[in-house]
Amino acid sequence: MAGFYKETRGLFIATWVVGLGLAGCGPASEPGLEDGATGVGRQALTEGAPLTTHDASCLRLQDQNTWSTYASYLTPVGPAVGLPGVLADLNRAGPVLTGLGHPPAVGYKGGFRWNDGDMSTADWVPQALTAGVSGSTNVAIASWHYAPTTAPEKGVRISVADISDMSLSAVNYRHVLLVRPTSSGNFTIISEHGGGLAWYGNYLYMADTSDGLRVFDLTQIREVSTSATCETAIGKVGTEWCAYGYKYVLPQVSAYVVPSTITSPCRPKFSWLGKDTRGTTPVVLSGEYCNNTGTGCPYDGSTPGLGGRLYRWPVDATTNRLKTVSGSVTPERAYILNEPNVQGVAPIMxxxxTTSYWLSSTRYGGALFKVSTSASRTAYLSGNADWARMPEGMHATGSGTNLWSITEGVSGITDPALGGRVVFFADQAAVD
Structure with a gap:
């Protein structure tokens, strides 16, 4: 296979993580290790090593149970148009990538870039990607976090894109601002990074870095004012509802949060999300971004960058909410990634x-890692023209056909072939 590359050169990073001291939460015991009791075991972390089973029995999420309350808060804002209303009112066109004007990627099949303004803006940065179907329309949803150095903070927006026919000259899309209801007839921004998305039914899950998962209801999308007043305002202003000039808002309906009594290292970060429908129960995947230059993870110990963890949160296939017992949900399984700079995940369909995944990483400027519990990783690197630069979130189609990814973009570059912001898909079999 062209560009196939196994990581071996100078990439060994190993250490012993000793005595994390949190009973019931840590590496699974392994033969020959001292202190083999769960939660106190010693685990050698090696970059590129197989996924390591992780004991996450100490961890749980609590449903904040604001489903009905938040929905009622939005009633005065006006009728909900839902996702179909937005799809009928897409206002931007992203040119489809053609010829050599696309990022190099093994198995590349197609993609699109954003319009010129979205390719060059420094205010908003693409992050996560998920996909699904609304009626007969195939839809991609991407998140962007607000990143200017001046106020006001605008939080997170999503792009709703119609990807039904990638043979057309452009993909139509529209931005929607995420909001949190605060009282009857009022709302505010979502001040988060927006690093992960997963779409089940009418619910869009978003990673809340410090606390867990926020949930948004796609049926509750509402139209708000785009007047001059609303260009610089959020929430109720006089007789108008404003969202910094955006025509539509997507409201939060609830959240699953880690109780404050659960602390590090049991308490994880929620950097990115994924969607996995393999096995008997669908799950939301969540995981941790960490590197060896200052952004650590709770489990890193003295091995910066390699202690990121992957969690599988079970979803009730009937309600599309997480499966709870007395309001709490526990991960059905967890792994230590043994990979740094992870930005997204997708199941190998x-x-x-449920023991194998693709990970997107900004390690080496951009990489796709195929990982499992049984073998060392296979790496597709941007430096070898095997994958795009600065990849973020991913989505694998359930048919096992396409692997979609979004890129953050290399600062100052707008050419899609050289690191500009794109959404693209590759043949799953080519990287399997």
């Missing part, structure tokens, strides 16, 4: 096993 050609198998029903």
């Amino acid at each position: 050609t198998t029903t096993s």
Whole structure:
């Protein structure tokens, strides 16, 4: 296979993580290790090593249970148009990538870039990607976080894109601002990074870095004012509802949060999300970004960058909410990634096993890692023209056909072939 590359050169990073001291939460015991009791075991972390099973029995999320309250708060804002209303009112066109004007990627099949303004803006940065179907329309949803150095903070927006026909010259899309209801007829921004998305039914899950998962109801999307007053305002202003000039808002309906009594290292970060429908129960995947230059993870110990963890949160296939017992949900399984700089995850859909994944990473300027519990990683690197630069969130189609990814973009570059912001898809079999 062209560009196939196994990481071996100068990439060994190993250490011993000793005595994390939190009973019931840590590496699974391994033969020959001292202090083999769960939660106190010693685990060698090596970059590129197989996924390591992790004991996450100490961890749980609590449903904030604001489903009905938040929905009622939005009633005065006006009728909900839902996702179909937005899809009928897409106002931007992203040119489809053609010829050599696309990022190099093994198995590349197609993609699109954003319009010129979104390719060059420094105020908003693309992050996460998920996809699904609304009626007969195939839809991609991408998140952007607000990143200017001046006030006011605008939080997180999503792009709703119609990807039904990638043979057209452009993909139509529209930005929608995420909001949190605060009282009857009022709302505010979502001040988060927006690093992960997962779409189940009418619910869009978003990573809340410090606390867990926020949930948004796609049926509750509402139209607000785009008057001059609203260009610089959020929430109720006089007789208008404003969202910094955005025509539509997507409201939060609830959240699943880690109780404050659960602390590090049991308490994880929620940097990115994914969607996995393999196995008997669908799950929301969540994981941690960490590196060896200052952004650590709770489990890193003295191995900066390699202690990121991957969690599987079970979803009730009937309600599309997380499966709870007395309002709490626990991960059905967890792994230590043994990879740094992870930005997204997608399940390998050609198998029903839940022990293998693709990880997107900004390690080496951009990489796709194929990982599992049984083998060292396979790496596709941007430096070898195997994958795009600065990849973020991913989505694998359930048919096992396409692997979609979004890129953050290299600062100052707008050419899609050289690191400009794109959404693209590759043949799953080519990187499996």
